[in-house]
Amino acid sequence: METTIALYSHDSVGLGHARRNRALAYALAEHLPDRLGGSVRGLLIAGHPDAGRDPLPDGWDWLILPGLTRGPGGTVPRRLGGDAEDLRALRAATARAALTALRPDLLIVDRHPFGIDGEFLPALRDLRAQGCAIVLGLREVLDAPEPAALEWERLGGAEHVADHLDAVWVYGDAQVYDPRLTGELPGALAHLATTTGYLGHGRPPAPRGERRPAGDGGPRAPYLLTVLGGGSDGAELARVAAAAEPPAGHHHLLVTGPQMAEEDIAEVRSIARPGTSVVRSAADVPELIAEASAVVSMAGYNTLAELLVTSTPALVVPRTRRRQEQPRRARALAALGAVTTQGIDTLTPAVVTDWWRQAVATRCDRTGIDLGGLAVVPRLAAELLGHGASTGRATTGHAASGRRAAGRRTASRQEVRAVAV
Structure with a gap:
């Protein structure tokens, strides 16, 4: 049959x-x-x-x-x-x-x-x-x-x-x-x-042979990761994260998403700190999240589903335009201690820098969530x-x-x- x-x-x-x-x-x-x-x-x-x-x-x-x-x-x-x-x-x-x-x-x-x-x-x-x-x-x-x-x-x-x-x-x-x-x-x-x-x-793995970001040999461990989903509405967060200072000894990989406008990607690259690599896409985002010292992301469903199966600390910055979906998801998960969340209106490179310095020494227990x-x-x-x-x-x-x-x-x-x- x-x-x-x-x-x-x-x-x-x-x-x-x-x-x-x-x-x-x-x-x-x-x-x-x-x-x-x-x-x-x-x-x-x-x-x-x-x-x-x-x-x-x-x-x-x-x-x-x-x-x-x-x-x-x-x-x-x-x-x-x-x-x-x-x-x-x-x-x-x-x-x-x-x-x-x-x-x-x-x-x-x-x-x-x-x-x-x-x-x-x-x-x-x-x-x-x-x-x-x-x-x-x-x-x-x-x-x-x-x-x-x-x-x-x-x-x-x-x-x-x-x-x-x-x-x-x-x-x-x-x-x-x-x-x-x-x-x-x-x-x-x-x-x-x-x-x-x-x-x-x-969730399905990346295809064989596509295990590292396009245009890059892959992040050097230990590393920090910023992921923005498709990227169409992630430029503001990308600019903040690119201007933040990675902790000593850490590389920062920023994945803009394939739908971010070319002019926004160019701006993000122009302000990126030393030690930050900016790439458009990565086929193996779940693997990158799992191996990162800490993650900065938006609060889209798929990104957080990939994040929640790991113990990687996460600073989640929800999109607030169009719908209240992302802020409500971020607050619900933050209430359980599964993520840290902050609005984009109060987020600065200094705030991300300080959070990175604390987060890289920790891991997060999310075993109580049904995944x-x-x-x-x-x-x-x-x-x-x-x-x-x-x-x-x-x-x-x-x-x-x-x-x-x-x-x-x-x-x-x-x-x-x-x-x-």
């Missing part, structure tokens, strides 16, 4: 959504065949060209949609030019045609269930009618409660969104942060939700598809009812395929 999985992310800003889905693809490819008793293949639909540069497991592939990104008056084409509405129609038709041909058994949508301005809704309705199991995957923090509630209302309300889903998987530890309790996840969606643990342990989401997701997927029993983690009442419904979906799907044949 072959199981087909599709994962979708719109990727208007950054690569966080696509990289989260890529980590899930590796976990599902590794663990789901044993649970289902057959092979597993998959397609990742993404909206940023850089996503397709990352390798996938055997039997999996990327479909990169023409890019949309944020502009002054809303979404605009990233590269193709022309009218944004026409490009959304092209993206919608492309995704729908691919999924019609692929006929997945399971679809996982990252963060935005209907895509940009509803572009993914036609495909979602098709798959729902065909009996495909549909999951909305969410990072543990969405936003402050009021804007989060308004966002669900703009989609037609939580009940309308829930009508298109079989489950919601929250990629976090409820003991750290639970969006079902903060108001970010309204009742109709909270009823569908199960927390998985952070997607920390088991096993990549092992849990394959089990939840198998249950949703009607295979296996729940083990090791309590599930919500709806998750149990979802397993009972899985048999009906499977039978319906077999009928649909029989007619098609």
